[in-house]
Amino acid sequence: MSRYEAVIGLEVHVELKTDTKIFCGCSTEFGKEPNTQVCPVCLGLPGSTGVLNKKVVELATRAGLALNCEIGTYTWFDRKNYYYPDLPKGYQISQVFRPIAYNGYLDIDVDGEKKRINITRAHIEEDPGKLVHSGGSITSSRYSYVDYNRSGMPLIEIVSEPDIRSGAEAKAYLEKLKAHLEYAGVSDVKMEQGSLRCDANVSVRPVGTTTLGTKTEIKNMNSFRAVQRAIEYEVERQIDVLEDGGKVVQETRGWDENKGITVSMRNKENPDYRCFIEHELPPIELTEEWIEEVRASIPELPDARRRRLVEEHGLPDYDAGVITSSLALAEFFDAALKEFPDAKTVSNWIMGELLRLLNARNMELGESRITPGGLASLLQLIKKGTISNKIGKEVFEVMFEEGKDPEQIVKERGLSQISDQGQLAQIIDEVIAKNPKSVADYQSGKKQAIGFLVGQVMKATRGQANPGVVNSMLREKLGE
Amino acid sequence: MQLNTLSVHHLSELMGKKEVSSEELTRFYLEHISRVEDKIKAFVTLTKEEALARARAVDERRARGEELSPLAGIPTAAGDNICTRGVKTTCASQILYNFIPPYDATVAGRLKGAGAILVGKCNMDEFAMGSSTENSGYFATSNPFDFDAVPGGSGGGAAAAVAAGEAAFALGTDAGGGIRQPAAFCGVIGFKPTYGYASRFGLISHVSSLGQIGVFTRDMTDLALILNEICGHDDKDATSASVDVPDFRKSLVNDVKGLRIGLPGEYFGTDVSPRVAAKVREAIVKLEELGAVCEEVAMPHIEYAPAAHYIISSAEASSNLARFDGIRHGLRVEAEDVLTMFKKTRGQGFGEEVKRRIMLGTFALSAGNYEAYYVKALKVRTLVKQDFDRAFEKFDCLLTPTSPATPFKIGEKAGDPVAMYLSKVYTMPANLAGVPAMSLPFGLVEGLPVGLQLMARHFDEGTLLRVGYTLEQSTDQTRLKPGLLL
Numbered sequence: 004m005s006r007y008e009a010v011i012g013l014e015v016h017v018e019l020k021t022d023t024k025i026f027c028g029c030s031t032e033f034g035k036e037p038n039t040q041v042c043p044v045c046l047g048l049p050g051s052t053g054v055l056n057k058k059v060v061e062l063a064t065r066a067g068l069a070l071n072c073e074i075g076t077y078t079w080f081d082r083k084n085y086y087y088p089d090l091p092k093g094y095q096i097s098q099v100f101r102p103i104a105y106n107g108y109l110d111i112d113v114d115g116e117k118k119r120i121n122i123t124r125a126h127i128e129e130d131p132g133k134l135v136h137s138g139g140s141i142t143s144s145r146y147s148y149v150d151y152n153r154s155g156m157p158l159i160e161i162v163s164e165p166d167i168r169s170g171a172e173a174k175a176y177l178e179k180l181k182a183h184l185e186y187a188g189v190s191d192v193k194m195e196q197g198s199l200r201c202d203a204n205v206s207v208r209p210v211g212t213t214t215l216g217t218k219t220e221i222k223n224m225n226s227f228r229a230v231q232r233a234i235e236y237e238v239e240r241q242i243d244v245l246e247d248g249g250k251v252v253q254e255t256r257g258w259d260e261n262k263g264i265t266v267s268m269r270n271k272e273n274p275d276y277r278c279f280i281e282h283e284l285p286p287i288e289l290t291e292e293w294i295e296e297v298r299a300s301i302p303e304l305p306d307a308r309r310r311r312l313v314e315e316h317g318l319p320d321y322d323a324g325v326i327t328s329s330l331a332l333a334e335f336f337d338a339a340l341k342e343f344p345d346a347k348t349v350s351n352w353i354m355g356e357l358l359r360l361l362n363a364r365n366m367e368l369g370e371s372r373i374t375p376g377g378l379a380s381l382l383q384l385i386k387k388g389t390i391s392n393k394i395g396k397e398v399f400e401v402m403f404e405e406g407k408d409p410e411q412i413v414k415e416r417g418l419s420q421i422s423d424q425g426q427l428a429q430i431i432d433e434v435i436a437k438n439p440k441s442v443a444d445y446q447s448g449k450k451q452a453i454g455f456l457v458g459q460v461m462k463a464t465r466g467q468a469n470p471g472v473v474n475s476m477l478r479e480k481l482g483e
Numbered sequence: 484m485q486l487n488t489l490s491v492h493h494l495s496e497l498m499g500k501k502e503v504s505s506e507e508l509t510r511f512y513l514e515h516i517s518r519v520e521d522k523i524k525a526f527v528t529l530t531k532e533e534a535l536a537r538a539r540a541v542d543e544r545r546a547r548g549e550e551l552s553p554l555a556g557i558p559t560a561a562g563d564n565i566c567t568r569g570v571k572t573t574c575a576s577q578i579l580y581n582f583i584p585p586y587d588a589t590v591a592g593r594l595k596g597a598g599a600i601l602v603g604k605c606n607m608d609e610f611a612m613g614s615s616t617e618n619s620g621y622f623a624t625s626n627p628f629d630f631d632a633v634p635g636g637s638g639g640g641a642a643a644a645v646a647a648g649e650a651a652f653a654l655g656t657d658a659g660g661g662i663r664q665p666a667a668f669c670g671v672i673g674f675k676p677t678y679g680y681a682s683r684f685g686l687i688s689h690v691s692s693l694g695q696i697g698v699f700t701r702d703m704t705d706l707a708l709i710l711n712e713i714c715g716h717d718d719k720d721a722t723s724a725s726v727d728v729p730d731f732r733k734s735l736v737n738d739v740k741g742l743r744i745g746l747p748g749e750y751f752g753t754d755v756s757p758r759v760a761a762k763v764r765e766a767i768v769k770l771e772e773l774g775a776v777c778e779e780v781a782m783p784h785i786e787y788a789p790a791a792h793y794i795i796s797s798a799e800a801s802s803n804l805a806r807f808d809g810i811r812h813g814l815r816v817e818a819e820d821v822l823t824m825f826k827k828t829r830g831q832g833f834g835e836e837v838k839r840r841i842m843l844g845t846f847a848l849s850a851g852n853y854e855a856y857y858v859k860a861l862k863v864r865t866l867v868k869q870d871f872d873r874a875f876e877k878f879d880c881l882l883t884p885t886s887p888a889t890p891f892k893i894g895e896k897a898g899d900p901v902a903m904y905l906s907k908v909y910t911m912p913a914n915l916a917g918v919p920a921m922s923l924p925f926g927l928v929e930g931l932p933v934g935l936q937l938m939a940r941h942f943d944e945g946t947l948l949r950v951g952y953t954l955e956q957s958t959d960q961t962r963l964k965p966g967l968l969l
Contacts, residue, residue, distance in 0.1 A: 050566040050686055052719065052720045084848070086805065091806065093805020279848055285721055
């Protein structure tokens with residue numbers, strides 16, 4: 004048992020799913036040529052004044068409600084002043100003093116233990132631009148390119164309380180957070196496209212103490228697994244520093260995915276952002292009625308859905324947790340279940356084949372061509388005995404790649420199960436003739452020898468033979 | 484005919500009657516500018532060719548019989564902190580010496596749409612920080628009534644241009660008196676609408692919560708015509724008010740009978756020059772003769788307004804001017820790394836007063852000082868607003884001197900930033916409260932103009948027009964002409 008415990012808080016930036024930027028009409032589409040989605044407002048040109056995109060307020064409210072937050076009926080924007088080339092106005096418009104959402108929480112499960120992670124606040128802010136350095140960093144580069152397409156993208160920053168104690172908890176919290184925001188329809192939550200970014204504040208302290216140790220902030224983690232690994236590494240590193248009698252330095256550290264270590268980026272000198280109210284935007288005033296309307300429009304969230312899958316469909320809690328971890332999976336499950344009402348079988352196929360293929364190919368569900376209806380038809384074919392479970396897996400893979408109807412695949416490839424005794428009789432006779440030893444073993448009482456013979460028939464029919472029929476025919480022929 | 488002493492509505496009539504074309508009028512103004520500019524130095528940029536082209540276009544429209552705005556074909560000017568598409572807009576700062584906005588300020592665009600002819604961009608105190616136009620990053624402007632005196636500031640160039648007959652009217656900006664104080668010094672009308680009434684889009688603002696675009700004119704009728712064009716909601720400015728805009732010509736009423744006019748005792752204290760005070764009292768007597776009821780009113784927190792104004796405006800300026808960093812536009816001083824580039828660019832690009840205010844604002848907002856200075860200033864601002872609210876419970880408008888004294892000499896206060904700042908001590912409270920305020924000329928003292936300031940309730944510009952119009956119709960003290968136009 005370690006003499007230290009980790010104290011971790013996460014700051015998560017989530018890009019809201021709007022068509023236009025937060026204070027202007029520029030498009031938010033991802034991946035366009037640099038500086039093609041800009042205007043005087045998001046470039047911060049002199050004299051340009053922005054106007055708040057109403058959709059941002061609605062999505063931020065939805066997000067806050069999905070994270071069990073209270074919503075402020077009177078909030079406003081503030082300016083955070085600092086110099087950086089990617090910051091067009093020399094300040095960032097954010098909500099420093101009065102976030103739109105606060106006092107929320109998410110419940111997580113780690114190794115079967117439930118735990119509540121409190122959320123301090125979720126506030127609206129604008130994204131600055133993006134820098135591409137010619138060298139390693141802005142200080143060592145001869146020049147840097149600035150792309151202001153990102154400038155003015157609407158974000159919410161979700162700040163957790165330092166309630167997290169391990170990398171695994173951090174990962175569980177992020178997964179839960181992602182699922183909630185996805186269900187609420189506020190963001191694409193794609194880490195690889197930067198629509199979800201996470202920084203971790205990590206400190207350690209002797210078990211039993213309550214004062215916080217010196218923290219470091221870890222950046223540049225681009226997957227949930229990386230967050231977990233980075234935190235685990237950083238916790239060990241800080242413990243080592245303390246054990247060696249050293250002091251943890253307050254700084255920003257970057258996660259080096261290849262080396263699996265955190266490295267010092269810069270010393271943090273407690274920047275003074277000189278925050279004050281943004282006078283060019285009026286305060287945001289929301290009525291309780293409007294907030295309730297938004298609340299009513301939020302669909303069932305992951306925890307409720309998980310409970311429903313357990314209670315209504317008798318799914319094991321573990322299965323329900325996996326299925327509801329992403330909205331796409333949960334919707335897929337529900338749709339397939341409608342046409343093939345056997346929850347456990349559907350869940351087995353989703354957790355088994357579907358997730359296996361998605362993970363192996365590093366794909367999102369939407370990128371595969373499998374449909375819930377297709378899966379249901381496939382399961383019907385198996386149930387009817389047209390194909391075996393094993394052949395079903397092969398068909399599934401074809402459906403995943405090509406999106407064809409399973410019956411068509413079975414027909415085209417001649418994969419139907421052979422249950423016809425006439426068709427099987429000759430093959431069985433051949434197998435019996437070729438394997439006298441197994442036949443003798445069986446007849447001398449080693450009943451398990453029949454398994455080998457069934458296997459040989461299956462092999463000869465390339466898996467198409469109906470194993471049940473083969474089994475009973477063999478028994479008959481071998482004199483039972 | 485001395486075309487450049489006539490008001491906009493007279494010029495518009497003449498053009499309507501085909502007695503003069505817009506091109507002729509514009510040429511007349513441009514020629515006059517070339518005659519007097521070396522004495523006045525009102526402009527940082529002249530737009531002769533564009534002006535003539537626009538004037539010809541207006542003449543063509545008139546020839547086709549199109550219905551035109553009263554402002555069509557009228558030569559105008561704008562302070563150099565109001566963005567004009569394709570025309571350099573420098574804020575009289577070296578840091579923006581080459582900035583050509585790709586957009587018009589909404590207000591400038593509306594005037595353009597009405598057919599007004601921009602003849603140039605006017606000198607000002609750099610980023611509108613100052614009270615004399617001596618803080619321009621380029622050169623100082625002279626007062627048309629005395630070339631050795633300042634025209635006031637920050638909008639000294641625009642005020643001087645209108646006074647000297649170089650533009651029939653001009654746009655300016657007023658965050659603490661940047662229109663009213665130079666209007667008073669140059670003997671023209673200066674008007675700051677209610678905060679949010681005219682769009683702030685395209686105003687290169689140094690103080691977002693105080694600054695407002697307004698106008699310099701030669702008479703009240705012109706003022707009404709121009710307010711009709713520039714006021715009204717703008718989708719591009721979130722601070723723009725959503726209120727109906729009346730036809731301001733209906734406020735041109737020659738009658739102040741029964742109007743209750745408050746005289747804040749705090750504005751008539753020891754800091755006002757006795758001769759200016761005497762002139763203002765003359766105006767009060769006149770208004771009383773005309774049937775207005777003038778009474779003293781207490782505004783106890785006004786005395787703290789300048790301190791609060793200085794803190795708030797500097798705080799906002801320190802933030803608003805952060806974007807001038809050499810990255811995207813304006814001056815860039817090359818350097819070995821980005822931080823040094825920021826520092827050198829800002830070091831060379833900004834003048835002394837701008838740097839002073841950036842430092843003051845940065846200090847006032849910094850951790851440890853925020854509560855003591857910025858938050859305290861906001862509280863004072865609330866108290867000042869309450870003074871106005873209370874006064875307007877009883878009075879329809881307030882009357883004060885615009886400035887404690889007549890124009891000072893160039894260089895006289897240049898070394899004393901606080902004295903310079905206090906020349907706007909009477910104009911700053913209206914910005915803190917956001918109420919509409921106007922300065923109108925009322926006679927001369929030792930050959931230099933005196934300004935009367937009138938302030939009214941939010942969105943009650945009509946009362947100011949009414950009082951101004953009545954005075955204008957009842958006395959010749961509101962029409963002042965400098966020597967160079969006589």
